[in-house]
């Protein structure tokens with residue numbers, strides 16, 4: 001639907017950077033995720049948007065708990081702590097009338113495992129930080145189709161005008177931290193993250 005077609009072998013650079021590699025590894029799953037997200041539909045309702053955010057809360061809450069655990073254990077060389085978004089989703093849902101108690105009790109994904117290595121962590125960050133790029137497209141659609149403004153739409157506004165800077169800084173930190181021999185471990189982790197989200201969005 002958007003610009004992320006699966007790369008043909010001839011369009012993959014001979015010596016891809018880490019993020020070029022991750023993009024080609026996950027392009028098929030990105031297309032699948034786009035197809036299960038209802039957010040670009042012109043007839044999207046506020047109720048559908050709200051239930052989508054509840055699903056995202058159920059995915060990001062345990063994932064960011066694992067990332068916090070990783071930071072405590074291995075340090076924050078990848079600037080993870082400033083990238084957390086669960087609070088944004090929570091605030092958006094409160095602004096839509098949800099209660100803190102209901103949100104605390106909403107379903108959370110129990111299948112997100114402990115992050116055991118830096119290359120695995122980078123694979124996860126690639127997925128959730130890359131999502132902030134597409135979020136800019138989603139934000140414009142939500143502004144057009146629902147009667148919302150940025151004060152009630154923090155998650156899909158994301159880093160706003162800082163989005164590209166945040167992405168570029170992760171890309172260079174990750175490139176310096178992951179060895180060539182570890183690319184495949186990051187790739188498997190990025191695929192697993194996309195797969196878990198896809199299953200979660202399809203099931204819940």
Ligand code: HEM
Pocket residue numbers: 002003004019020022023030033034037039040126127128129130131132133134135137138197
């Ligand atoms: C309707 C839903 C979505 C749309 C329309 C969409 C669209 C896009 C677009 C247009 C880009 C390229 C932005 C640019 O190059 O400036 C992008 C990048 C990306 N998106 Fe999405 N996206 C969606 C959902 C998601 C979700 C749910 C995730 C993961 C949680 C995700 C992960 C990524 C990643 C990792 C990239 C970076 C690709 C790269 O390496 O360049 N996207 N998305």
